[in-house]
Amino acid sequence: MDKQQLAEFLRSRRERLRPEDVGLSSGPRRRTPGLRREEVAVLAHISTEYYVRLEQGRAPRPSAEVLAGIASALLLTDAESGHLHVLAGTAPNRGGLHRRDVRPSILALLDRLPQTAGFVVSAMFEVLACNDLMAALMEDFRELAPRDRNLARRAFLDPNRSLYGVSDATEFRHHAVMRLRSAHVRYPADPAVTGLLDELLAGSPEFARLWERHDVQAATVLTKSFDHPLVGKITVDCDSLDLTDRDQTLVLYSATPGSRDAEALALLNVLGAQTFSTDSP
Known part of the structure; x- marks a missing residue:
């Protein structure tokens, strides 16, 4: 699990969304871009405290179910969802050296x-x-x-x-x-x-x-x-x-x-x- 890269990826995906993208009202007092952390947590059906810790790089490895909820909340594409699982350590990682020999x-x-x-x-x-x-x-x-x-x-x-x-x-x-x-x-x-x-x-x-x-x-x-x-x-x-x-x-x-x-x-x-x-x- 790459906690720092996972935290940065989650923040970047959250900040690109508008409240109306997920059926929420912008409201008159919203000052920061994107969704609030607590909004993502509600949409993902997890606690706000845990999601905040994920974005701070302090949380333990999330389960596949939690990641699925976050991917749905952040409207991730299939490629982005796969990347999320790799960062969280719940998908196979090739490791080692990349191959340069062609079949x-x-x-x-x-x-x-x-x-x-x-x-x-x-x-x-x-x-x-x-x-x-x-x-x-x-x-x-x-x-x-x-x-x-x-x-x-x-x-x-x-x-x-x-x-x-x-x-x-x-x-x-x-x-x-x-x-x-x-x-x-x-x-x-x-x-x-x-x-x-x-x-x-x-x-x-x-x-x-x-x-x-x-x-x-x-x-x-x-x-x-x-x-x-x-x-x-x-x-x-x-x-x-x-x-x-x-x-x-x-x-x-x-x-x-x-x-x-x-x-x-x-x-x-x-x-x-x-x-x-x-x-x-």
Whole structure:
């Protein structure tokens, strides 16, 4: 149970709600944002004293039933409710180190997708593998050191290098913070994860600001646009598939067959293949 993180998460979720969101009257004398602690306690069917101690980081581990009541009172989403249980120690925690080895079958799948740009990222946003079209669309991450393959580090500490003309850079930064917060809960003792977070918190005021929001659920990204220097603007469908056994994500960019975007991807595939052939010994 991470009492401090649990306390901060509860406060952040309580302060975002308005009384009318849960069927209460604002009243003329309400001076602080969000719900009052005693209101949450009533809605969750627990004592005010116990809920106050939870927000102060002084309470013993709550039961699953208490957490369910709090999740209902605070109108938590499924992702937020799951995060609450992990913080409280009532859900499985992976612990140890996050995995960086990609299943051979996934590596083979990437190579069998010539019209789709694909890559695999770890729990901390390091690009672990990519295919040739992805290398042509963004960059050949296979040639980079692990530190330089981290998309979160690039997004916050080296934005000029990281954007690739992408249309949703701001949304990606927000998404990265949310995923890293969840990774930190799952791997609290992994020096790679904690080291990255320390680096981002110290080096990026924007990351620090987003981190303080305690958000854990990202909006689904269905399309993404790139302004590529060789083939111009490309808008692609974006599909993310969770590889749960290794806590990794397979990301695929594709375009509707016969569309201008599909033609641009095909041209980029040819140009990339020529470049790789020229560069090879």
